[in-house]
Amino acid sequence: MQEPWNWTRTDLDALVGQRESLHLDFKQSALFNGPPERIAENLSAEVSAFANTEGGTLVIGMIERKEGRARIADQLDGGISSASWPPERLEQLVTSNVHPYLPGIRLKYVPLDNASGHFACIIAVPQGTTAYQARDHRYYGRSEYQSLPLLDHDIRLRMFRGRMKTASLRVGTLTSERVSVPFNSISRSGALLSSGVRALFSNISNTDPQRIVKCVLQLAIENSGEININEFKLSWTRTSAILEWNTRNANSFAARDGVPPSFAFNRGTPQSVNIFPHDNHSAINDIFYFTEDEDLDDAQLAYDWTLYLSDTLPISGKLTISKAVVGERV
Numbered sequence: 001m002q003e004p005w006n007w008t009r010t011d012l013d014a015l016v017g018q019r020e021s022l023h024l025d026f027k028q029s030a031l032f033n034g035p036p037e038r039i040a041e042n043l044s045a046e047v048s049a050f051a052n053t054e055g056g057t058l059v060i061g062m063i064e065r066k067e068g069r070a071r072i073a074d075q076l077d078g079g080i081s082s083a084s085w086p087p088e089r090l091e092q093l094v095t096s097n098v099h100p101y102l103p104g105i106r107l108k109y110v111p112l113d114n115a116s117g118h119f120a121c122i123i124a125v126p127q128g129t130t131a132y133q134a135r136d137h138r139y140y141g142r143s144e145y146q147s148l149p150l151l152d153h154d155i156r157l158r159m160f161r162g163r164m165k166t167a168s169l170r171v172g173t174l175t176s177e178r179v180s181v182p183f184n185s186i187s188r189s190g191a192l193l194s195s196g197v198r199a200l201f202s203n204i205s206n207t208d209p210q211r212i213v214k215c216v217l218q219l220a221i222e223n224s225g226e227i228n229i230n231e232f233k234l235s236w237t238r239t240s241a242i243l244e245w246n247t248r249n250a251n252s253f254a255a256r257d258g259v260p261p262s263f264a265f266n267r268g269t270p271q272s273v274n275i276f277p278h279d280n281h282s283a284i285n286d287i288f289y290f291t292e293d294e295d296l297d298d299a300q301l302a303y304d305w306t307l308y309l310s311d312t313l314p315i316s317g318k319l320t321i322s323k324a325v326v327g328e329r330v
Helices: 009-015 029-033 036-051 087-095 152-159 183-187 195-200 250-257 323-329
Strands: 024-027 056-060 062-067 070-076 106-113 118-125 140-142 147-149 167-182 192-194 209-223 229-239 243-245 271-275 280-290 301-309 315-321
Touching: 009 070, 009 106, 024 036, 024 062, 029 036, 029 056, 036 056, 036 087, 036 118, 036 140, 036 147, 087 106, 167 183, 167 229, 167 280, 167 301, 167 315, 192 195, 195 280, 209 229, 229 280, 271 280
Parallel strands: 024 056, 192 280
Antiparallel strands: 056 118, 062 070, 106 118, 140 147, 167 209, 192 243, 209 280, 229 271, 229 301, 301 315
């Protein structure tokens, strides 16, 4: 899917059935039936929550249904009138009611019916560099299901966010090529093998070469803060629907490439680096093999990771490797 500020009606239709999440929230257009002060209070709370967490997208014009604690996008509603709420008016209302000023907010109107002049509205909110206050003088944060006021210690952490080290795990590069190699050399390499590759070789000699697809994936630590990172530790685990390690080499690969999850920063020897702000450093290199009728999305390959930096709290996340993600990073 495209960046939110480039979404079309087709992209909005594709959201139907999706849950609200840490990075996605839905609101009905009825939000705009109230007085401007009430609209500003509601919208500024959502923008504050995204800015104080990891950024996200607010879609206005979507009817929701509830399943347990989760809210699910059900269908688009009638939208908001561009005559009553032109984009520049709405943008001014949002930006003027979040403090301090948050640069980088993007607003997009998507026509629902060309004849009616009604639109769905998309507000893309970046992650901020400090703590951001809504119109009601509260600081909000985002969870999987809702936006809630932050506690005092959470507010303080965010206020110092611009002066603390922060980073994340990102896709660096992914290359692929058709290869012809003996299966025994693959099985000894410790690479990730798909179930299709194992099945392909199950009834033939280990020395018979076959043409398969070899992928080399590089994951990098990206310095997303404003302070140089000069040392780190990284713990991670991977999961996949069709890929698995060669069991003979699994332990040695895990020990060589990953730090055991029990590591704390003050134990052992961190890796010395010099990662400048907005730069990256190669951290994980994985090799895996597919058959020709499998692809990256079939693998459902994901990395759960925790990054330990000096003088800051551990940073954790989950990186799912898909063709869409790789397309953004390569």
